[in-house]
Amino acid sequence: MKPVFMTYTKKDLINLAVCMVLSVLIIPTFIKTEYWYTSILIPWLCLALATIGQQIVMGYTGQLALGAAGFMAAGAFAMFNLILRVPELGFIGSLAVSGLIAAAFGILFGLPSLKVRGIYLMVATLASQFFIIWMIDKFGWFKNYDSSGIITAQDIVILGKPFTTPLAMYFVCLAVTAVLTLLAMNMARGSTGRNWMAVRDMDIAAESMGVSLLKTKVQAFAISAFYCGVAGALFAFCYLKSLEPVAFDIKLSFKILFMCILGGLGTINGAFIGAAFILLFPVLLNSVGNNVFHGAIDATIISSIEQVIFGLLMIIFMIYEPLGMAKLWENLKQKLSLRLQSSSIKNLKSSVSKNLK
Amino acid sequence: MAYERKFKIGKPILEVNNISLAFGGVKAITDTSFNVLEHEVRAIIGPNGAGKSSMLNCINGIYKPQQGTVSFRGKEIPNITPNIMAQMGLSRTFQNLALFKRMSVLDNILVGRKLHTKTNFIEVALQLPKVKKEEKVNRDRSEEIISFLEIEDIKDTPVGKLPYGLQKKVELGRALATDSSIILLDEPMAGMNVEEKRDMCRFILKVNDELGTTMVLIEHDMGVVMDISDRVVVLDYGKVIGDGTPDEIMANQKVIDAYLGVEH
DSSP, X not given: OOEEETTEEHHHHHHHHHHHIIIIIIHXXXXXXXXXXXXXXXXXXXXXXXXXXXXXXXXXXXXXXXXXXXXXXXXXXXXXXXXXXXXXXXXXXXXXXXXXXXXXXHHHHHGGGGTOOTHHHHHHHHHHHHHHHHHHHHOGGGGTTOSSSOEEOOOOEETTEEOOSHHHHXXXXXXXXXXXXXXXXXXXXSHHHHHHHHHHHOHHHXXXXXXXXXXXXXXXXXXXXXXXXXXXXXXXXXXXXXXXXXXXSHHHHHHHHHHHHHHOTTXXXXXXXXXXXXXXXXXXXXXXXXXXXXXXXXXXXXXXXXXXXXXXXHHHHHHHOTTHHHHHHHHHHHHHHHHHHHHHHHHHHHHHHHHHO | OOSOOSSOOOSEEEEEEEEEEEXXXXXXXXXXXXXXXXXXXXXXXXXXXSSHHHHHHHHHTSSOOSEEEEEETTEXXXXXXXXXXXXXXXXXXOTTOOOOTTSBHHHHHHHTTGGGOOOOHHHHHHTOHHHHHHHHHHHXXXXXXXXXXXXXXXTTSBGGGSOHHHHHHHHHHHHHHTTOSEEEEESTTTTOOHHHHHHHHHHHHHHHHHHOOEEEEEOOOHHHHHHHOSEEEEEETTEXXXXXXXXXXXXXXXXXXXXXXXXX
């Protein structure tokens, strides 16, 4: 397909337009309940952004890393301290710098990837998860010596305007996520992404082509941590509205890992699909429990069922469709277009035979 | 040969001096030396386990020989790594195919353009004009190679789904995309039928003839080797037992013994 505008094809531009119209026009006009913004859309955008970070390091570069929540915590607390101590930076500036701080941690914890791989690397990267949380807990400075354990996040102020309503915060998350997603897409499709995938698929050949393993792996870890850091800051400031290290525990890291795998390794849209599924599925189960069984099933059982189904789905996807839901969606689209084509061919045939008669 | 070569065979481009390589107690290569002249087609032959692939891996920096040196354009290279050799202008293919299986044919070949890509990831993320310009140059060159290798119809297929012969072609394409001055081919025609082999020979000779690329190839098909190479080096049990033009090699008693066996 020929690119129409810059490097984007017509299909890309249509997809972009559809997403933008949906998120900027349709959702704000039709969804009025605050619940949707505060509990679903905002965390969805934040977690999807973190999942893109996980995709870059795991899906594209093939490095099994498990510590996304640690980088999110680094980003969130960096944001808190930057707004507190360097207010001149402003919200967007602080967000970028906290991403960079998380990226620095990413470089540090990405270095083991040069020597260990696979499941061993996963264990090595777990260190980031525990170290960052421990550091924040241990040194009071990071929490501004707050003894209560939970710190309230500062209000979001951009260019002197406060963004405190759920809808306004949704727009902040949307803007940041949209921009970063576009940048990630550009990288993934360009020479940067090709280097990542080359390292993933066959590192020795990549090196023989002049791709530096050191540079590529560390770069992927840094970019991944940047995305997680920004996502963590948004997660704390727009969704939790508080900062506590416990919120960024290993469970969140696993959640992001599941989003990445179920969504489809090595796809950007998979990050959004996976995040939506993992966030919405418990909500769906709950409403089924309440509306169909009228509370006859205990809430604890429902949450256990949720775990069971997630586990099963992970196994099923790993065996039958390692490329995840994004691939299922692709397949569906292909089948539909094939059906359309074959029906148009049938029409053609019947018209030809009619003409012959 | 009767016809005039556009690129006359010149000075040694690659010299292997007294290389010895052992894996534990197993000696793969013992005190081996030979050279490769610029613009020539040089074949390395030998029975199975003679140390041919190990030799290429030493030249390319994947294996570190215990002894000996490799010189490129007259300069000895200390600490060889695949990356350094790639930057010096040496590219290669692998015996057991080392393609990027989940990437398309075009993307595989584009990775070969890595050393001609100077933009960094921030510039790529922002899609600056110079990124687009560079990408266009790289894509045009890759498309050129794709049409040269006659694989236009599969350029968007993930490489992992292609049959073996085509994968070998893609690997050659990736090595060509680097625009290296020397290409090492590790059994480029293994597992191919006669027709595919003939195509492959044509590609190798055409590249050598038109671009002057020096070719070093390991091959088992004697007919092919004697037809296309300018000089042949024969390895057996990690040692050089013959080095010369195809005619000299065919008359070499040691080589005949190594291939056919001798009565003791």
